[in-house]
Amino acid sequence: MGHAADRRARQGLWLGVAGVLMFALTLPLTRLAGGTVEAPQLPPAWVALARAAVAGLLSLGYLVAVRAPWPQRRQWPLLAIGGAGVVFGFPVCLGWAVREVEAVHAAVITGLLPLSTAVVGALWLRQRPSAGFWACAGLGCALVLGFAALQGGGRLSAGDGWLLLAVLSASTGYVAGARLAAQGMPPEQVICWMLLLCLPINLPAALAGLHIHADQLAQARPAAWAAFAYLALVSMWLGFFAWYRGLAWGGALRVSQVQLIQPFVSMLAAVPLLGETLEPVTLAFVAAVIATVLLGRRMAVGVPQR
Template identity: 60%
Template sequence: MPAAPQTPGSARRGLLLGALGVVIFALTFPMTRLAVGPADAPQLPPGFVTAGRAAGAGLLSVAYLLATRAPWPQRRHLLALVLSALGTVVGFPLGIALALREVPAMHAAVVTGVLPLATAAIAALALRQRASTGFWVCAVLGCLLVLAFAAHEGGGALTGADAWLLVAVFSAAGGYVAGARLAAEWPAEQVISWVLVLSLPLTAPLAWAWWPDAPVAPSAWGGFAYVTLFSMWLGFFAWYRGLALGGALRVSQVQLLQPFLALLFAVPVLGEPLEASTLLFALAVLATVVIGKRMPVRPTAPAVAAPAVQPEVTR
């Protein structure tokens, strides 16, 4: 369904909510690293972190949906729900959990910096949105800056962990766009909650099967608790709402800041050193976001009216 007409106010709220979601998601990398631990001091198994965080958030979602008496999804929603689940519940968490056993959080943050461009490209195809040349120039420039930073820090070498990170990137991009389509009709809270609830028959048994059989550090459980409550659930409340209000193409560019926020968070959480070059790249990427969000983005087809039944929460 083409996006509903946007007003300047809704676009601004969408950007603010998208930014809040990005801040929450930026902590996912250091918290996941805490949860799984490095290869020389492993903590929770990556499979358990992937399934367990989704199962825990799924149980919270059951309570939320019952408390709010949310309507059941219709058959026409099932494909988008499945695609969102494959991307955000399976692909992205598993990719980063496996990668962060092998590489630091800062490395993962810069490699996944290509996520905004992947999200924008998929959104352009799936949502029939058309961006100006200036928008794409800013998007590509921002991603090139991120890749240049990755090459600067990693010596240009890619590893198996990098491959898992790229799997995570494209999984998340597809999941975000599918979720954004649903968020055009439902409150964002219901979108992610139904995605998690419908995933429970898979995630709950796997979490039980992969439950750790050896003691782990309290910090690992703390990281797991964060990615369960915030990364897997509450962060999507803000993120999907932002995508629906501001447009997936435009709001996705706020994610250009996510790797650099993750770098900053990795300093107090993990004790990883922060270099001056990181701040320079962060400022350059910030400039592309500020300029890019001013470039026109519009649907290629005429907009249609919003659904007759509007969500209770103002979108």
């Protein structure tokens, strides 16, 4: 029994690694799909809506195939909040952000995501984090804002604002999803129900966009369409299957630590995919952010307040 549990835990860890690697490509491929302000490709808002529409149709097929039961009434608000965060908020904000800033820049800002998720979870669950936890949260915010200001010549850019909104959206969506999983909803079905709930909005909007942006879509490079296919199939759908199942099998505390490598993988992928360059100051800031996240995770978080 012990050997079987250990084997399952190892499988969970590797599934978590697979999920992180799949998610890490989201940043550079979102920039590849949408292009830049100077050389636009696919419209960022359309990419966000259309990729969720594709993943929503796949989710519908999956939920029918596994004969998933309908969510309970008390779970629908959590699904709506989670969908607003990970289906709408994060993809849309990220799409606009990486038109303004490079993917390696975005990797530093989004490196704060694990700590941001912990903060949102603590506030949502009315927990009592230690002073050290809040100090790490403040230091992490100061680091990313300082980096953004340094890169922007002393001020934050519009892209930085979009990135901060993307981090907040994803954090809220992750916490909502975690609460649904804690209530007994199978991990893979969490993202599928979120996508299906949003499908009545995403699908008509995506189809309308085919006509509204017909000329721009026709002129987009094949690489942009390949990036879109990855975002729809992997970033928006299969990546969550691997990630949530990895957390369930390997333990959330252990498996979630591998998320710390995600910013570095995003940066490394941006070099060959986008021709971006890695500067020592960028690596130094992302290392500092990850160290702050790791330290923050070790700080005590009290029980929920009554």
